[in-house]
Amino acid sequence: MSGAANVRVIGDATLYLGDCRDILPTLPRVDAVVTDPPYGIGAAKVNAHSSIRDNSKWDAQTWDDSTPPHNLMMAIICAGKSAFVWGGNYFALPPSSGWLVWRKPEAETGFSLADVELCWSSMNFAARCKTLPRRDGNEHPTQKPLALMKWCIEQAGAPHTILDPFMGSGTTGVAAAQMGRKFIGIEREPKYFDIACERIERAYAQGTLFNPAEQAKPEQVALI
Numbered sequence: 001m002s003g004a005a006n007v008r009v010i011g012d013a014t015l016y017l018g019d020c021r022d023i024l025p026t027l028p029r030v031d032a033v034v035t036d037p038p039y040g041i042g043a044a045k046v047n048a049h050s051s052i053r054d055n056s057k058w059d060a061q062t063w064d065d066s067t068p069p070h071n072l073m074m075a076i077i078c079a080g081k082s083a084f085v086w087g088g089n090y091f092a093l094p095p096s097s098g099w100l101v102w103r104k105p106e107a108e109t110g111f112s113l114a115d116v117e118l119c120w121s122s123m124n125f126a127a128r129c130k131t132l133p134r135r136d137g138n139e140h141p142t143q144k145p146l147a148l149m150k151w152c153i154e155q156a157g158a159p160h161t162i163l164d165p166f167m168g169s170g171t172t173g174v175a176a177a178q179m180g181r182k183f184i185g186i187e188r189e190p191k192y193f194d195i196a197c198e199r200i201e202r203a204y205a206q207g208t209l210f211n212p213a214e215q216a217k218p219e220q221v222a223l224i
Contacts, residue, residue, distance in 0.1 A: 008197055011204040013173050013183040017193045020165035020186045024075055027184060031159035033080035034152050036144055037068050037166045039087045067091060076165055077122055082156050086144065088120020096120055100155060101129040102148055119152060128155065139169040139195045149175040170196025177203035 008015045016023050068076075073091050077083035084100070085093065100119035116129075136145045149172045153162060160182060164172040167185035169192050176183035177200055185200075187193040 010197065010201050011177060012181070013177060013185065013200050013204075015167070015170075015173070015193070015197055015200070016184075016186045017188070017190060018186065019188045020076070021072060023186050024079060024165060027079065027163070030080045030161040030163040030184065031082070032153070032156040032161075033076060033083040033085075033163045033165070034149065034156065034172050035076065035084070035164045035166050036086040036142065036168065036172075037073070037076075037091075039067065039090045039142075079163055079165070080122075080159075082159070083122045084119055084152050084156065085121075086117060086119045086152075089118045091120070093120050094122070096122065096124075097127065098123040098125045098155075099127040100152060101127065103129055103131040104134045105131060106134060121155065123155070125155070137169070137171070139192075139199070143169055144171050146171055146175055146178075150179060153179060153181065167196050168192050170199045173200045174203045178206075 006017045008017075067073075067090055070092055073085070073093065077085065077093065085091065086102075088096075088099070098121035100121065102117045102119070104113075104115060104117075106113075106115075130148070130151055132145050132148050132151075134145070135143060136147075137143050153159065153172075153175055156162075161184065162172065162176045162181050163184045163186075165186045167173060167187040170185060170187075173183045173185045173196060183200075185196060187196055
């Protein structure tokens, strides 16, 4: 990425380096928002998670010192026809039956972090749970497994365009690329923006793994 650029287009992905508060108002409404905002638990500090390999390589930053403000979170979930927010239990979001639960295999083994993480959705479906490895990459302090984000996208039916306003290291964008979806990502930290660009570029170089036409879109009942 050149120093003067603030937007990169890679395949069907449009990636913005900047603050989502500034960029969101310029974007059209998408089919699905799939995102993992800061939880406000200090995960961006050096050695915040002592059980994570090589975590001392991350610079101490302040982006996880607090949660995004309520008005921003409401704007984010309204930016899509459906919305999925990991860490939804940390935010004051509308009531929903459509929760996703990620159970970590370290649960019940003396694991010091949460056994599960929760994803709020704006959709009306029975709560679902999936057990997946805690990490499959170490580019970001709160990086989610790729399979988890693919599973999340699948719950949205067949969204044509996916938005992640807290892109981080780009896992949602990699999932979208591999599933043949269009993607819009926003990240304000240059370091992670560059990592996301590299990962998404590699995903497109490897080719699409899914045919979007193979998935029928279920009926959606939005709560917002």
